[in-house]
Amino acid sequence: MADSNIVTALDIGTTKTCCVMAAVSETGEFNIIGFGNAPSTGMSRGMVVNVDRTVSSIKAAVAEAEHVAGTEVQNIILGVSGGNVDCHNTNGIVGVKDNRNHIVSEDDKKRAKHSAMARYVAPDRENLHSLEQEYLVDGESGIKDPLGMMGKRLEVRMHLITVSTNALQNILNCVKLAGLRVEEEDIVLMSLASAEAVLTPQEKQMGVALLDCGAGTTDIMLFAGGAARHTKVMSIGGDSLTRDIFKALRTTLESAELLKLQQGCCMRSLLGGSDQQIEIPGMNGASQEVSSQVLCDILECRAEEILTHVHEEMIMSGFDQQISGIVLTGGASLLMGLPELASEIFERPVRVGYPNYAGGLAEMVYSPMFSTVMGLLQYALKGEESSGAIAFRSAKKERGFFGNVLEKILG
Numbered sequence: 001m002a003d004s005n006i007v008t009a010l011d012i013g014t015t016k017t018c019c020v021m022a023a024v025s026e027t028g029e030f031n032i033i034g035f036g037n038a039p040s041t042g043m044s045r046g047m048v049v050n051v052d053r054t055v056s057s058i059k060a061a062v063a064e065a066e067h068v069a070g071t072e073v074q075n076i077i078l079g080v081s082g083g084n085v086d087c088h089n090t091n092g093i094v095g096v097k098d099n100r101n102h103i104v105s106e107d108d109k110k111r112a113k114h115s116a117m118a119r120y121v122a123p124d125r126e127n128l129h130s131l132e133q134e135y136l137v138d139g140e141s142g143i144k145d146p147l148g149m150m151g152k153r154l155e156v157r158m159h160l161i162t163v164s165t166n167a168l169q170n171i172l173n174c175v176k177l178a179g180l181r182v183e184e185e186d187i188v189l190m191s192l193a194s195a196e197a198v199l200t201p202q203e204k205q206m207g208v209a210l211l212d213c214g215a216g217t218t219d220i221m222l223f224a225g226g227a228a229r230h231t232k233v234m235s236i237g238g239d240s241l242t243r244d245i246f247k248a249l250r251t252t253l254e255s256a257e258l259l260k261l262q263q264g265c266c267m268r269s270l271l272g273g274s275d276q277q278i279e280i281p282g283m284n285g286a287s288q289e290v291s292s293q294v295l296c297d298i299l300e301c302r303a304e305e306i307l308t309h310v311h312e313e314m315i316m317s318g319f320d321q322q323i324s325g326i327v328l329t330g331g332a333s334l335l336m337g338l339p340e341l342a343s344e345i346f347e348r349p350v351r352v353g354y355p356n357y358a359g360g361l362a363e364m365v366y367s368p369m370f371s372t373v374m375g376l377l378q379y380a381l382k383g384e385e386s387s388g389a390i391a392f393r394s395a396k397k398e399r400g401f402f403g404n405v406l407e408k409i410l411g
Helices: 051-069 106-120 165-177 190-198 201-206 238-249 253-263 292-317 338-346 368-382 400-410
Strands: 006-012 016-024 030-039 075-080 086-095 125-137 140-143 153-164 181-189 208-213 218-224 227-234 277-281 287-291 325-329 350-352
Touching (some): 006 368, 030 051, 075 165, 075 190, 075 368, 086 227, 106 125, 106 153, 125 165, 125 181, 125 227, 153 165, 153 227, 165 181, 181 190, 181 368, 190 208, 190 218, 190 227, 190 368, 238 292, 277 292, 287 292, 325 368, 338 350
Parallel strands (some): 006 075, 208 325, 325 350
Antiparallel strands (some): 006 016, 086 153, 125 140, 125 153, 218 227, 277 287
16 A cells, blocks of 8 residues: 555445545554545446546545545555456465475465466456465365465465456556556455455355445355355446336436435335325426335336346355355445345345444445445455455566556556
């Protein structure tokens, strides 16, 4: 991170760009000193679709955060997402170099990791995260850290998360044009950041599915045995529900969004048989009335579709049986009835995850819609080693292609 005690996190979403600045104490704790939130219209489903609008949104959010903090942003930690994200579970095996005492060293661990990562280097993709799952020493599994153990063969199992080079270049270019800088190790998958903010170690150990429900995407991350097992970004989110209201009721997009947030419910049984009439503006400016049950039917249909697709993805991953609970977060998770509907579909306990933070300006960020940006701060302070993130360097080039991409874009 930057050479100061200020850490800045940037979450560029489909409907909002959020910037949070935090002062870090000598004990490693952070306190928010700046907060900025600006509308975002240059992103769609986690990807840049209009550079100028994205840059303007970044500048607006950063300027607001700087004004509140009374200081300028230096380096940032950046969240990325989108349907271009992919994952692989892989392993790497090496012989322990110490032929005399057979003691596993740090170098043995690094060689095993690089052996695992080298299998999935593609010319059009970048390795965003390499997350350790477990080590095996001479076939004995379940080892979290083999350093100092005795053995002849070391194996590591890892969860690799990759992203499209072009998609990454586009977002980094917007960051540069906004006058900001981000280092290679400070680019983080949004769902991984959200997991830092809302999941407990016990949940990760027992098996949990994190569903980060944003406006443009639904990000899935499965944990079991304390480690990440599967990652998926679905290009559908809360905006789809808004557009369903817009089309079905022939109102404006703005009115459809307000209707969803203020009156929306996606589980009819929660209405208790009531059928309230809600007045909304029509496309031509004239008002109209809609039944609360009709609105609920519209939302329930789409929400059920999204959650069903998520469940199918969990089953396809092969880790569904290891998941004992579901945690929903992100702005779309605030829709009334979504936890109850999810519990019915997944047949598991469901809760809504809020950022775990109680410092300054806590009232401004205590919402699932700010889980990602708060998780980015926690991820940055947790550190590269403890988070399991490893910046992969290609054997072909000293910096690796990821490093060269950043050098080319950010200068």
